[in-house]
Structures are given as structure tokens and as C-alpha cells.
Amino acid sequence: MIKARIQDIEARIQAACDRSGRKRAEVTLIAVSKTNPANLVEEAYHCGLRHFGENKVQEMCKKQEELTGHFKDDVSWHLIGHLQSNKIKQLLGKTVLIHSVDTFKLGQRINAEAAKLNMICDILVEVNVAEEETKFGVSVAHLTELLSQLSELPHIRLRGLMTIAPYVVDPEQNRVHFSKMHELFIDIQGKNNDNNLKDKIDHFNILSMGMTGDFEVAIEEGSTMVRVGTGIFGERTYTKSI
Numbered sequence: 001m002i003k004a005r006i007q008d009i010e011a012r013i014q015a016a017c018d019r020s021g022r023k024r025a026e027v028t029l030i031a032v033s034k035t036n037p038a039n040l041v042e043e044a045y046h047c048g049l050r051h052f053g054e055n056k057v058q059e060m061c062k063k064q065e066e067l068t069g070h071f072k073d074d075v076s077w078h079l080i081g082h083l084q085s086n087k088i089k090q091l092l093g094k095t096v097l098i099h100s101v102d103t104f105k106l107g108q109r110i111n112a113e114a115a116k117l118n119m120i121c122d123i124l125v126e127v128n129v130a131e132e133e134t135k136f137g138v139s140v141a142h143l144t145e146l147l148s149q150l151s152e153l154p155h156i157r158l159r160g161l162m163t164i165a166p167y168v169v170d171p172e173q174n175r176v177h178f179s180k181m182h183e184l185f186i187d188i189q190g191k192n193n194d195n196n197l198k199d200k201i202d203h204f205n206i207l208s209m210g211m212t213g214d215f216e217v218a219i220e221e222g223s224t225m226v227r228v229g230t231g232i233f234g235e236r237t238y239t240k241s242i
């Protein structure tokens with residue numbers, strides 16, 4: 001069942017790339033495995049997937065422990081959900097990318113923990129591009145300021161931007177938000193000559209946007225990472241243990 005769904009998602013990613021004159025290799029598919037058991041991650045792995053996303057640190061760590069052998073080295077885990085500072089310590093070393101940094105304070109805490117481990121942590125800045133009250137993410141108005149603050153932290157590497165677009169029935173409604181995100185992304189990349197950010201954004205090349213309901217539009221608008229949960233694993237059932 002997972003296999004058929006992955007094939008369908010793959011075909012739709014390819015088609016969106018074709019429509020927008022992009023190469024398939026420019027887009028990373030992250031399978032969002034939250035609430036789903038480790039054995040389904042294993043099944044998705046056997047269908048060729050190597051990137052997995054979780055929104056809770058404890059659940060990510062637990063799943064990693066349940067998977068053994070080749071999975072350990074061959075799978076990249078992404079922390080895509082809101083991050084509480086008291087979970088940072090547990091998280092570092094377990095994820096290739098934190099998608100959800102939206103305050104300087106959180107950045108400072110990640111930086112401090114990463115310093116202790118003598119490592120550099122790759123992060124994305126989450127942008128609340130639609131200015132929704134209920135969502136995490138920095139506002140567009142404060143993005144540049146946050147980026148320049150974060151760029152001063154030596155144990156953090158700014159890799160790009162992330163957004164969770166509004167829940168909509170018609171994905172076309174999110175095109176305006178994805179397009180805005182792409183514009184911001186390109187703008188920031190162009191700031192390599194700006195003294196504030198100079199040399200700090202050499203690796204700024206990831207734009208994480210698009211989920212099951214709207215990933216095709218996101219790709220057409222320049223997404224480089226799509227986060228697909230339901231489309232791969234089916235509807236989530238939330239249980240008390242999670």
C-alpha cells in the first residue's frame with residue numbers, strides 16, 4: 001500500500017518538475033512519519049526513501065532506536081515541528097536539519113548546545129508567511145533581522161527557509177504564499193554582498209515548503225524540500241501514547 005502511494009507521489013513530483021522546467025534532483029522528498037510506527041519507516045525505506053520527518057524529538061529518538069543496522073547510517077532525520085528548548089540536547093546528533101527555528105532565543109540555545117558537542121547545526125528559519133495567528137514562525141517583517149542575528153552564532157549554519165502554508169481546500173490558494181517564500185529566499189541569497197550576512201549564507205540553498213495537499217504547487221514555485229505525511233503513510237491516527 002505504501003509502495004503504490006510513494007509511486008504516485010513520485011510521479012506527481014516528477015510532473016510538477018516537468019511543468020516548471022526543474023530537475024527532479026532539485027527536490028528532496030521527506031516522508032513525514034510522525035504517529036506512524038518504525039516498521040512503516042522501514043517499509044518506506046525499502047521503497048527507496050531516505051529522508052524522514054518527525055515533529056517531536058522524543059518520538060524521533062524512539063523510532064531511531066527501534067530501527068537497526070543499515071538504517072542507522074543510511075537515513076536522514078528532519079525535525080520539522082516546533083522545538084522546545086529543553087529538548088535540544090536530546091536532539092543534536094540525531095537530526096540533519098532543524099526546520100523550525102523562529103526566534104533568536106531558540107537559535108542561541110541550539111548554538112550553546114552545539115558548542116558543547118563541538119558541532120555545527122544546520123537550521124532553517126520558519127516563516128509565518130501567511131501571517132496566521134495560530135502558527136509558529138517569524139513574520140516576514142522580522143525575517144531579515146532574525147537572519148542577521150542568527151548569522152552571528154558560530155555553531156549554527158543557516159541553510160534556508162521553511163513554511164507551513166495555511167490549510168486550504170484548493171492548493172492554488174497557497175501559490176501566492178509559496179511564491180512569496182521563493183522571492184524572500186532568492187532575495188536573501190542575493191545578500192551575500194551585504195555586510196551583515198556576508199559569508200554567513202554560503203550554504204543557504206534549502207526552501208522547505210509543500211505538504212500532501214499542496215506540494216505540487218510548492219514545487220512549481222521553487223520548493224527544494226517537500227514534507228509529505230498523509231500522502232505516503234495514509235491518514236494519521238493520534239493515540240494517547242503520542
Ligand SMILES: *Cc1c(COP(=O)(O)O)cnc(C)c1O
Nearest residue numbers: 032055080211212227228229230
Ligand atoms: C505533519 C506535517 C507535515 C505533513 O503533513 P501531511 O499533510 O500529512 O503531508 C509536514 N510538515 C509539518 C511541519 C508537519 O507537522
